[in-house]
Amino acid sequence: MKNIKYLLVGVLFGTVLTKTEAVSWFRIQEMFRFQSFHMYGIIGSAIAVGMLSVWLIKKFKIKSINGEEIEIADKQFSKGQIIGGTIFGMGWALSGACPGPLYALLGAGYSTILIVIISALFGTWLYSYFKPKLPH
Amino acid sequence: MLELLKEPWPWYVSGPIIGISIPILLIIGNKMLGISSSLRHTCAAIAPFNIQFLKYNWKSEMWNIFFVIGIFIGGFVGGVLLNNGEAVKISESTMNDIKGMGINSFEGLIPSDIFNWNTLFSLKGLLIMVLGGIMIGFGSRYAGGCTSGHAIMGISSLQWPSLVAVIFFFIGGLLMTHFIAPLIYQL
Numbered sequence: 001m002k003n004i005k006y007l008l009v010g011v012l013f014g015t016v017l018t019k020t021e022a023v024s025w026f027r028i029q030e031m032f033r034f035q036s037f038h039m040y041g042i043i044g045s046a047i048a049v050g051m052l053s054v055w056l057i058k059k060f061k062i063k064s065i066n067g068e069e070i071e072i073a074d075k076q077f078s079k080g081q082i083i084g085g086t087i088f089g090m091g092w093a094l095s096g097a098c099p100g101p102l103y104a105l106l107g108a109g110y111s112t113i114l115i116v117i118i119s120a121l122f123g124t125w126l127y128s129y130f131k132p133k134l135p136h
Numbered sequence: 137m138l139e140l141l142k143e144p145w146p147w148y149v150s151g152p153i154i155g156i157s158i159p160i161l162l163i164i165g166n167k168m169l170g171i172s173s174s175l176r177h178t179c180a181a182i183a184p185f186n187i188q189f190l191k192y193n194w195k196s197e198m199w200n201i202f203f204v205i206g207i208f209i210g211g212f213v214g215g216v217l218l219n220n221g222e223a224v225k226i227s228e229s230t231m232n233d234i235k236g237m238g239i240n241s242f243e244g245l246i247p248s249d250i251f252n253w254n255t256l257f258s259l260k261g262l263l264i265m266v267l268g269g270i271m272i273g274f275g276s277r278y279a280g281g282c283t284s285g286h287a288i289m290g291i292s293s294l295q296w297p298s299l300v301a302v303i304f305f306f307i308g309g310l311l312m313t314h315f316i317a318p319l320i321y322q323l
Binding site: 003004005006007008009010011012013014015016017018019020021022023024025026027029030032033035036037038039041042043044045046047048049050051053054056057062064065066068070071072073074075076077078080081082083084085086087088089090091092093094095096097098099100102103104105106107108109110111112113115116117118119120121122123124125126127128129131132134 | 141144145146147148149150151152153154155156157158159160161162163164165166167168171172174175176178179183185187188189190198199200202203204205206207208209210211212213214215216218219224226227229230233234242244245246247250251252253256263264265266267268269270271272273274275276277278279280281282283284286287288289290291292293294295296297298300301302303304305306307308309310311312313314316317320
């Protein structure tokens with residue numbers, strides 16, 4: 001099945017997020033209080049490797065394994081990055097997790113995180129419903 | 137080897153592995169890293185209700201659902217199979233601040249005196265788990281991405297709207313941590 005490869009990348013991603021404690025509510029508290037370099041080190045080095053990879057892919061016009069040109073769609077600016085970004089940041093700090101860690105925490109056996117995920121689904125649905133009325 | 141894997145992974149090991157997932161996804165299928173999109177696809181699959189934003193071919197985005205199922209499994213691998221049973225070693229100053237929020241359980245990845253089914257049915261629990269979750273889902277979609285799509289994928293591909301989003305993620309996070317969350321956690 002063609003999607004299994006993405007599942008495997010997800011397993012690696014989830015294992016790393018968990019073992020480096022980026023899924024931990026405690027680490028998020030520490031990050032937003034600037035009391036440790038740990039989370040900044042993770043995000044910073046992930047960006048450094050990602051940036052170098054994207055640059056190499058573009059420079060050498062590396063193709064995907066299907067032989068396609070690799071396309072990186074532009075993110076469009078909207079007021080959403082400001083308003084939605086602030087709301088997301090508040091939720092991230094309140095619950096102590098962002099979407100990736102939520103899935104990983106549920107897998108690690110923290111059952112009440114299911115409620116946070118269902119709430120996040122409901123929040124996504126609310127945005128979808130109210131999107132035409134929101135400033136963009 | 138297994139003992140070493142069970143130790144907490146330092147940032148200079150985990151960060152680069154997270155970063156390398158960007159070219160892996162691009163090369164194996166021309167996919168851009170993003171996790172909050174899975175929430176939209178799930179809404180589109182189960183409750184589209186004729187909403188314009190949820191009317192699209194979500195089936196063509198199934199890779200993203202497989203990816204997050206993988207993250208769920210990875211949480212089991214990292215959090216159960218490779219669990220060394222030790223508390224997260226946060227700094228002493230954080231520990232003191234957290235105690236000041238009325239939290240005394242430092243076992244596991246998240247504090248059990250907040251994240252349990254009894255606390256859920258209190259105002260504090262509802263705000264932290266339900267309102268927090270709603271804000272995560274609403275805000276990430278409104279912003280067009282979360283930590284993975286904007287902070288990691290977006291900034292790595294030099295997209296300035298992503299940088300704006302990340303700056304506001306932090307503004308929101310700092311406002312919550314320093315001004316609002318202390319009130320909620322004291323409830």
